Amino acid sequence: MRTPRDAGRDRAFAVYVVERRAQLYRTAYLLCGDPHLAEDVVQTALTRLYAAWPRVVRADSVDAYVRRVVVNSHLDDVRRPWRRERPAPDADLDRPAPVGLSSEDADELWSALRRLAPGQRRVVVLRHYWGLSVDETAADLGISTGTVKSQTADALARLRAALAPMNGEHP
Amino acid sequence: MSEHDTDVDRALSDLAQRVVVPATPVAADLARGHRRVRRVRRAGVTAAAVAVAAVIGVGAGLGAGPETSTSPPANVDVATDPAVPSEVAAIEPVPGPGVPMPDRAERRELLRGYQLVLSEHLDPDGQHLQPYGASNGRQSVGGRGRLAGIGAKLSWTNPGESGLGMLQVFVSHGWDSQFDWYCGGGCRDVPAPGGAVAARVHEHDGILEVGVERADGHVVVLSANPLFGNNSTVPVSGLGLGERALLEAAADPRPALPGVLVPQPAAITGAQVREVLEERLDGPVSELRALDGSATFVWAGSARVVVSVYRTPGKDAADRTCPDFQLIRCTAIETDGGRALVGETRQKWGGDWLVVHTGPLQEVSVGVEGASLATGALREELLAVVTDPRLQTFSAR
Numbered sequence: 001m002r003t004p005r006d007a008g009r010d011r012a013f014a015v016y017v018v019e020r021r022a023q024l025y026r027t028a029y030l031l032c033g034d035p036h037l038a039e040d041v042v043q044t045a046l047t048r049l050y051a052a053w054p055r056v057v058r059a060d061s062v063d064a065y066v067r068r069v070v071v072n073s074h075l076d077d078v079r080r081p082w083r084r085e086r087p088a089p090d091a092d093l094d095r096p097a098p099v100g101l102s103s104e105d106a107d108e109l110w111s112a113l114r115r116l117a118p119g120q121r122r123v124v125v126l127r128h129y130w131g132l133s134v135d136e137t138a139a140d141l142g143i144s145t146g147t148v149k150s151q152t153a154d155a156l157a158r159l160r161a162a163l164a165p166m167n168g169e170h171p
Numbered sequence: 172m173s174e175h176d177t178d179v180d181r182a183l184s185d186l187a188q189r190v191v192v193p194a195t196p197v198a199a200d201l202a203r204g205h206r207r208v209r210r211v212r213r214a215g216v217t218a219a220a221v222a223v224a225a226v227i228g229v230g231a232g233l234g235a236g237p238e239t240s241t242s243p244p245a246n247v248d249v250a251t252d253p254a255v256p257s258e259v260a261a262i263e264p265v266p267g268p269g270v271p272m273p274d275r276a277e278r279r280e281l282l283r284g285y286q287l288v289l290s291e292h293l294d295p296d297g298q299h300l301q302p303y304g305a306s307n308g309r310q311s312v313g314g315r316g317r318l319a320g321i322g323a324k325l326s327w328t329n330p331g332e333s334g335l336g337m338l339q340v341f342v343s344h345g346w347d348s349q350f351d352w353y354c355g356g357g358c359r360d361v362p363a364p365g366g367a368v369a370a371r372v373h374e375h376d377g378i379l380e381v382g383v384e385r386a387d388g389h390v391v392v393l394s395a396n397p398l399f400g401n402n403s404t405v406p407v408s409g410l411g412l413g414e415r416a417l418l419e420a421a422a423d424p425r426p427a428l429p430g431v432l433v434p435q436p437a438a439i440t441g442a443q444v445r446e447v448l449e450e451r452l453d454g455p456v457s458e459l460r461a462l463d464g465s466a467t468f469v470w471a472g473s474a475r476v477v478v479s480v481y482r483t484p485g486k487d488a489a490d491r492t493c494p495d496f497q498l499i500r501c502t503a504i505e506t507d508g509g510r511a512l513v514g515e516t517r518q519k520w521g522g523d524w525l526v527v528h529t530g531p532l533q534e535v536s537v538g539v540e541g542a543s544l545a546t547g548a549l550r551e552e553l554l555a556v557v558t559d560p561r562l563q564t565f566s567a568r
Binding site: 010014017022025026027029030035039043046048050051053106109110117119124125128129131144146147149150153154156157158159160161163 | 178179180182183184185186187188189190192193195197200201203204205207208308309310324351375376378400
């Protein structure tokens with residue numbers, strides 16, 4: 001029998017999902033490049049979040065908790081042998097952004113992002129998509145701040161090269 | 172943040188906005204959460220019931236133990252599959268790559284030693300390369316009590332210049348344990364110096380990187396970067412280090428991990444995978460190409476399959492369980508030589524199937540798109556592929 005507390009949890013969880021699900025999915029997609037895996041990762045993260053909701057809410061760290069689960073879920077899947085190299089359907093890339101990247105630039109950036117080592121990709125998504133600090137990124141990934149900085153520097157150099165106009169050379 | 176960082180932030184955000192997000196109803200996430208809470212509560216009840224039964228002397232037969240995995244529940248059936256060969260169990264697992272983890276002081280000494288060797292080769296006058304010290308960071312690869320690779324970033328200065336360059340060194344057991352070595356199709360093989368086995372060069376973004384594989388199993392990667400991005404925004408005019416000098420330095424036998432490197436099995440080759448596929452699958456292998464290095468191959472026949480061979484160093488086959496794969500359906504297969512786990516699954520999205528076998532040395536999986544593996548000849552063929560002992564044996568690359 002469901003209690004009022006259960007109903008309260010459901011309401012709060014639902015609000016969080018409506019607000020954050022898209023960003024979590026985009027995070028997972030930036031990390032793994034596969035829409036099915038990204039959806040799997042987000043479902044796993046939200047399922048765990050629901051189960052841990054009372055504790056996580058008390059600690060006022062819902063975003064941090066679910067973000068860490070997304071990154072760690074991606075880590076788990078990267079270590080498994082089943083990795084499908086499936087390019088995103090064209091519809092995912094041709095949808096016009098309100099401002100910013102041309103389709104060509106988006107393709108370049110996707111390629112550059114995929115070419116990053118997994119550790120660099122995680123760091124750059126947390127730092128430059130989520131806007132986390134070095135310390136927050138280090139805490140999410142369980143690595144040192146020095147490693148975050150070095151990974152960031154290397155990754156940014158590669159991504160900047162992809163964004164640089166008239167620079168078509170890729171490693 | 173620099174202007175460039177802001178550009179990257181904006182570009183990543185734009186890129187993310189282009190992603191079409193599935194319209195998953197909140198009710199679906201809620202339902203999954205409810206199911207998980209119910210499973211956790213049931214596990215607690217089951218454990219309590221076991222404890223009570225033990226106290227009052229009730230007999231066994233309580234069925235499966237508490238669900239400890241965070242994955243969806245696995246329907247685990249144990250069956251005997253006569254198609255599975257028994258030779259797999261005869262292969263003895265080896266320790267994973269690397270050496271037993273040295274303590275912190277030993278790790279510092281290692282890196283100091285590496286820097287001294289590099290100075291000898293690349294900065295004999297002592298004008299440029301910073302000694303390794305407490306202020307330097309350290310990168311390492313390892314786990315399960317073993318160190319598989321270690322390295323550091325060292326500052327490089329030029330007299331009269333205010334900029335800061337960097338020479339990075341990373342010493343590992345094999346290429347797989349390198350920290351950041353990533354060719355991405357841009358590497359070129361070069362003649363290996365001295366008694367080295369292989370050497371590669373990668374130039375990108377103004378950085379010159381070399382990797383040398385020595386006969387003793389070590390791989391040393393040196394990376395010469397005119398900008399030490401962590402610590403400076405001003406580059407040096409150059410390090411003046413050519414490819415040959417870096418290769419000679421990387422080939423020096425002295426930078427090594429402390430201890431004996433147990434030879435690791437060489438990776439399965441594409442030819443070996445193809446041999447097994449052509450024998451076990453009905454019909455010829457019409458397409459076989461590597462998707463990411465040597466680990467993944469594609470066969471296009473009546474269904475598209477992807478074969479992956481993934482080394483699991485230091486992990487016993489018995490440690491792998493169906494819930495590890497977080498998949499919906501999984502079956503454990505008993506062979507004559509012992510228990511081998513073969514996971515047969517269906518991905519929640521896309522209707523794909525996956526057959527996995529964790530052998531003593533490697534994990535072999537076959538993923539299938541466009542065909543069901545619930546029953547039928549293809550299922551039996553793929554079970555035979557993943558458990559084929561030839562994918563657990565090795566030959567030189």
